[in-house]
Amino acid sequence: MILTGLAVGLALGFVLQRGRFCITGAFRDVWLTGSTRWLTxxxxxxxxxxxxxLxxxxxxxxTPQVDPLPLGAALVGGLVFGVGIILAGGCATGTYYRSGEGLVGSWFALVLYALTAAAMKYGPLAPLTTWAREQTVGATTIDATLGVPAWTVxxxxxxxxxxxxxxxxxxxAARPAVASLPPRxxxxxxxxxxxxxxPFATALVIAAIALVAWPLSAATGRVGSLGITTPSAKAVNFLATGDLAMVDWSVLLVLGILAGSYVAARASGEFRVRVPDASTVQRSIVGGAxxxxxxxxxxxxxxxxxMVATAQLSWEGWVATGAMLLGAGLAARVAVAGRASVNEAVPEASPAAAGPAPVLTPA
Incomplete structure (x- = not known):
């Protein structure tokens, strides 16, 4: 049954790549253009x-369980993660599917993401993570706090x-039709x-995959749905220690995401190894970390x-996601302000000379 993780990952990677589904763009658009299309x-x-x-x-x-809210860790961690996805040019989903497309900058971000997550969860920084997440405020789910049935929320x-x-x-529907090339x-x-x-059709398919993941994962003894951070850290732990206990349903899931996005990119003709400039690599490394x-x-x-804890009505999921949105917005605004400052300081520079702004590439 553990191989069902690979199958779910293959499907998810394919859908993410073909649907261009990356939350970084959704968060960034809210702050920079006011668009809520992808956030919707x-x-x-x-x-x-x-x-x-439900x-x-x-x-x-x-029978999923919801832990008490580690308020400080959720807020600080969410803010840091939000800044990171802007620098890296993609969130967890975007980094994985773009790696499968051949985007070298995402390779760097993915490696640092997995390495630092492993260090925080299983390595020298694990005590800090444990301590921070033990500082809870007791709240679990929104419906429990409000004292109402879950279905009402x-x-x-x-x-x-x-x-x-x-x-x-x-x-x-109100927009004029856009001409497109003849289908191949x-x-x-x-x-x-x-x-x-x-985007909305892609979102429904992703939700369906997340729902299928629950019983398939539970059949292997893992109670959960989709996840990327912990399985990425487990994969690094396995490579470092050889501990086969680290290779579970979730690790095969993330390997499947990479493979699925690669298959989708190859089949659609969108795979291309793209090597970024040095500044983009630096941002990808810092962002991934x-x-x-x-x-x-x-x-x-x-x-x-x-995508998962929020659906469980978990306070931790909603607080952390809100902090990610805020962190992404702050980083995006700083990036735009920095770009404007450079252009004002060098008025004679052409757009090409000024260089690209990879952190603002549309998701």
């Missing part, structure tokens, strides 16, 4: 996952996200490998917290 898609993942998870828990298929979330979806679909493929091949995937430190402190990334 992120909300669709959470809401659809929450509805499905069914799974009510019927007794899975899930229903309210679904209504809010649904209203945002309707808003964006109406705006899309037909039928299912065109849908899967050529046509542009709608901050991602590992932040996610370990917070107890999850934009997947473990942003």
């Amino acid at each position: 898609a992120f909300g669709v993942v959470i809401a659809a996952h929450a509805v499905g998870l 069914v799974l828990t009510t019927t007794g298929v899975v 899930v229903a309210a979330l679904a209504v809010l996200v649904g209203a945002a979806v309707v808003h964006h679909l109406r705006r899309d 493929r037909s039928g299912l091949a065109r849908v899967l490998l050529e046509a542009r995937w709608h 901050l991602m590992g430190v932040g996610a370990a402190l917070a107890g999850g990334c934009t997947v473990g917290h942003g």
